[in-house]
Amino acid sequence: MDERSDVEYASQLGERVAAVRAEVAVAAAHAGRRAEEITLVAVSKLQPASALAAAVQAGVTDLGENYVQEAAEKFAALGWGPAPGRAPVTRHCIGPLQANKVRKALTWFEVVETLDSVALAERMERIAGELGRTVRALLEINISGEPQKSGFFAEEVEGNLARLAKCSSIRIEGLMTIGRFDPNPEAARADFRALRLLRDRLQAVAPPSILLHALSMGMSHDFPVAIEEGATIVRVGTRLFGPRQTP
Numbered sequence: 001m002d003e004r005s006d007v008e009y010a011s012q013l014g015e016r017v018a019a020v021r022a023e024v025a026v027a028a029a030h031a032g033r034r035a036e037e038i039t040l041v042a043v044s045k046l047q048p049a050s051a052l053a054a055a056v057q058a059g060v061t062d063l064g065e066n067y068v069q070e071a072a073e074k075f076a077a078l079g080w081g082p083a084p085g086r087a088p089v090t091r092h093c094i095g096p097l098q099a100n101k102v103r104k105a106l107t108w109f110e111v112v113e114t115l116d117s118v119a120l121a122e123r124m125e126r127i128a129g130e131l132g133r134t135v136r137a138l139l140e141i142n143i144s145g146e147p148q149k150s151g152f153f154a155e156e157v158e159g160n161l162a163r164l165a166k167c168s169s170i171r172i173e174g175l176m177t178i179g180r181f182d183p184n185p186e187a188a189r190a191d192f193r194a195l196r197l198l199r200d201r202l203q204a205v206a207p208p209s210i211l212l213h214a215l216s217m218g219m220s221h222d223f224p225v226a227i228e229e230g231a232t233i234v235r236v237g238t239r240l241f242g243p244r245q246t247p
């Protein structure tokens with residue numbers, strides 16, 4: 001980008017961040033909630049490193065990335081250091097995490113939102129131990145039960161809590177889901193509500209080391225609905241950054 005389009009991009013991004021924050025506040029007020037309860041994660045997958053820098057300038061506090069290798073390259077290009085804390089934002093891994101990418105993911109992300117199996121948890125536990133760090137995580141739930149989606153099925157989480165609780169280097173903070181894809185934002189409301197009700201049921205039985213305060217749900221087209229249903233984290237990409245580059 002040349003200097004002029006850089007400046008234009010930054011001001012446009014600043015306006016979009018402000019517009020999304022305003023919609024977050026309206027949805028929170030609808031639900032009798034406070035806007036400060038909700039973290040906006042700006043999803044910068046398939047956007048250039050310069051877009052991440054502009055997001056920081058626009059006051060974004062949390063970034064989400066799907067592809068570990070792509071994210072690591074951009075973070076390094078920006079001069080950001082490894083996790084935890086050596087970047088001006090909190091970095092969330094929101095894409096499916098393959099076993100062979102766990103070490104790199106734990107090197108670069110503060111939060112893994114896509115903890116989707118006990119096998120992955122046990123691998124993360126071992127590698128976090130080797131790296132001498134604690135990793136924040138959310139349990140990804142396949143709340144709609146669609147076969148092509150990853151995540152724990154709702155009915156299998158409770159039976160795995162004891163094994164997850166043994167992973168002392170993983171700090172589980174809540175649940176994450178990807179709503180049913182439908183251009184009509186109301187279509188995902190039932191999924192979002194089901195995730196909150198699952199969280200409420202699990203909270204009653206979970207070991208004390210498993211925290212369940214966070215609910216990550218809602219994307220560009222349906223985050224207001226997710227907030228009405230209790231989201232504490234919304235993951236918004238295209239509404240902020242515009243169309244993504246093809247990989």
Ligand SMILES: *Cc1c(COP(=O)(O)O)cnc(C)c1O
Nearest residue numbers: 043066094219220235236237238
């Ligand atoms: C890409 C992605 C998002 C952001 O999607 P937009 O529709 O661009 O807001 C949110 N969550 C996950 C898991 C994603 O993969």
